[in-house]
Amino acid sequence: MTDRPLTLMAVHAHPDDEATGTGGVLARYAAEGIRTVLVTCTDGACGDGPGGVKPGEAGHDPAAVAAMRRQELEASCEVLKVDHLEMLDYADSGMMGWAANDAPGSFWTTPVDEAAARLAELMRRYRPDVVVTYDENGFYGHPDHIQANRITSRALELAGTTPKVYWTTAPRSMMARFGEVMRELGADWEEPGSEEPGSGESEMPEIGLPDEEITTWVDTTAFGGQKFDALAAHASQGENIFFLKMGKEKFTQLMGVETFVRVHDTTDAELPENDLFAGLR
Numbered sequence: 001m002t003d004r005p006l007t008l009m010a011v012h013a014h015p016d017d018e019a020t021g022t023g024g025v026l027a028r029y030a031a032e033g034i035r036t037v038l039v040t041c042t043d044g045a046c047g048d049g050p051g052g053v054k055p056g057e058a059g060h061d062p063a064a065v066a067a068m069r070r071q072e073l074e075a076s077c078e079v080l081k082v083d084h085l086e087m088l089d090y091a092d093s094g095m096m097g098w099a100a101n102d103a104p105g106s107f108w109t110t111p112v113d114e115a116a117a118r119l120a121e122l123m124r125r126y127r128p129d130v131v132v133t134y135d136e137n138g139f140y141g142h143p144d145h146i147q148a149n150r151i152t153s154r155a156l157e158l159a160g161t162t163p164k165v166y167w168t169t170a171p172r173s174m175m176a177r178f179g180e181v182m183r184e185l186g187a188d189w190e191e192p193g194s195e196e197p198g199s200g201e202s203e204m205p206e207i208g209l210p211d212e213e214i215t216t217w218v219d220t221t222a223f224g225g226q227k228f229d230a231l232a233a234h235a236s237q238g239e240n241i242f243f244l245k246m247g248k249e250k251f252t253q254l255m256g257v258e259t260f261v262r263v264h265d266t267t268d269a270e271l272p273e274n275d276l277f278a279g280l281r
């Protein structure tokens with residue numbers, strides 16, 4: 001036995017990503033007595049300001065947005081019972097192609113080794129058994145999500161062995177259903193990642209994976225309420241209001257199972273698996 005608790009570390013780009021992507025596993029594993037650590041890389045300053053004011057519009061004050069989003073993140077962590085919140089506080093780079101990508105101090109322009117060294121320091125401190133982050137395309141191509149993948153991969157090399165490493169994903173079957181539900185709710189739903197205007201409704205989004213490529217399906221439906229409330233803590237952001245419109249029950253039905261691809265493993269736990277900690281306890 002080791003002298004420390006089993007530990008889950010989730011590395012996310014912005015305040016609110018922890019809720020949508022991993023709110024279920026953070027809540028579930030905390031309830032199971034596993035120590036949870038959330039690393040949020042950016043300050044989220046390119047998010048919506050109070051009253052829904054968008055970045056670049058008059059009245060959008062990045063510093064005020066960052067301060068508001070920090071409070072929202074802390075509230076979300078309280079709901080999810082995250083044990084340790086670590087903020088790297090890089091400047092939000094905005095969506096691909098925005099001027100904020102290249103602004104000094106942006107996460108996207110920070111050398112991978114530099115940010116990875118800071119993350120590796122946290123990995124040495126917490127010694128996570130399981131690390132979760134995005135895939136190489138940042139799930140949907142956001143520069144900060146791609147950068148989170150890059151610094152995590154590098155930090156894992158620097159810090160030494162973590163038994164299990166995962167990338168978050170979504171099954172294509174679920175993405176299709178998700179679009180249906182959003183349209184039923186009357187939302188003007190555009191599939192994330194479909195950049196071309198007028199792309200047909202019948203086209204499959206280029207995000208997520210075919211179901212058979214998903215290695216790990218974690219049932220977090222019992223924690224759907226917490227996941228919803230964590231997202232509600234980030235209600236200043238337009239995309240989240242969109243999710244919240246679903247209501248708790250529908251949200252849990254649709255978002256209750258969180259899926260991952262196991263990209264590193266020393267446990268030989270059999271695949272597919274239904275527990276990020278399979279083989280570790």
Ligand SMILES: [Zn+2]
Nearest residue numbers: 013014017142
């Ligand atoms: Zn994000």
